[in-house]
Amino acid sequence: MSDRYNRQLLIENWDQEKLLQSTVTLVGLGALGTVAAASLAMTGVGTLILVDFDTIEMSNLNRQLFFRPTDVGKAKVDISAQILHEINPEIHINKLNMPIEKAPRHTLETSTVILDGLDTFQTRRWINSFAIGSHIPLVSGGIYSFLGNLQVVIPQKSPCLECQSLIPEEELQKACTPFGEVRKEIHPEEKEEEFIPYVSSVSFVIGGLMVQEALKIILGLPPLKEYLFWDGKAGIFTSVPLERREDCIVCSPRYQLKAIPIRSPSDQQLKDFVIQLQYSFNLGPEMAILFQTQKLAITSERVGKIFTSGAIFRVVDPTLSSPLKFEIIFD
Ligand SMILES: [Zn+2]
Helix, strand or coil: CCHHHHHHHCCCCCCHHHHHHCEEEEECCCHHHHHHHHHHHHHCCCEEEEECCCECCHHHCCCCCCCCHHHCCCEHHHHHHHHHHHHCCCCEEEEECCCHHHCCHHHHCCCCEEEECCCCHHHHHHHHHHHHHHCCCEEEEEEECCEEEEEEECCCCCCCCCCCCCCCHHHHHHHCCCHHHHHHHHCCCCCCCCCCCCCHHHHHHHHHHHHHHHHHHHHCCCCCCCEEEEECCCCEEEEECCCCCCCCCCCCCCEEEECCCCCCCCHHHHHHHHHHHHHHCCCCCCCEEEECCEECCCCHHHHHHHCCCCCEEEEECCCCCCCEEEEEECC
């Protein structure tokens, strides 16, 4: 091993070999992603998987560490990989220039830890469900103006992002038509694209903390248990205790849909049921019901057969990485 890691080897419980054997996936090479990637490369994490389908814009340059004016228009993963290779030529970089939902699962499943520093709640939701389904720890960070937050999800041990209100309900519903359509009717003044205030000082704080948590997970040290909120203006860190939700649709082992009040339902009742399902679980218009792996058209005759006590059906939705499973229990 080169002298590169001498100083961190002095830290108690450090294991450089473990770091070199590890793979960290960075979803989003923006403000948090670039800061975190630079730190992980310096520390000598053996493999970094970079996932981003964006190209560089001039407005990224106030906070996204790797990019220069001459890079505008180029792919974020390409420039990031180039810089990371300069920082540490001893590590492997795997570039995925695509949305995370399209990334090959077998590649993502090699991750020791996933870091997500995204600003879209729907994608965050997808990653959360992927991390839970694949049993991969997730470190999720967010920034806004002088504020930042951080949460670590250890699948089946700690609460996931869906267990509590880190993903604001209104954001999900805004993203989920037909409710989004309804919202547009109610709030026609809302713009399609909302710009978020960002400053690099905040991304260095939260990006640094994300890496700290990733390193602790790799080294086998206990990770952050609580939701960490940082008010950079007041200079205050606040820890908020979190609890796993027994009926969480993503991380609870079984999703039970209790007391469906229909045995041979009419078409209208079925429509109501589907809307209730969408609304209860923030599902979008592309949601579909699966029964014995067949995608079902919602007709009373066919769906009527499903609604027997003990029957299991699945719901697929593009905002989740795998289907939700429901078991029907009549009261
Ligand atoms: Zn959960």
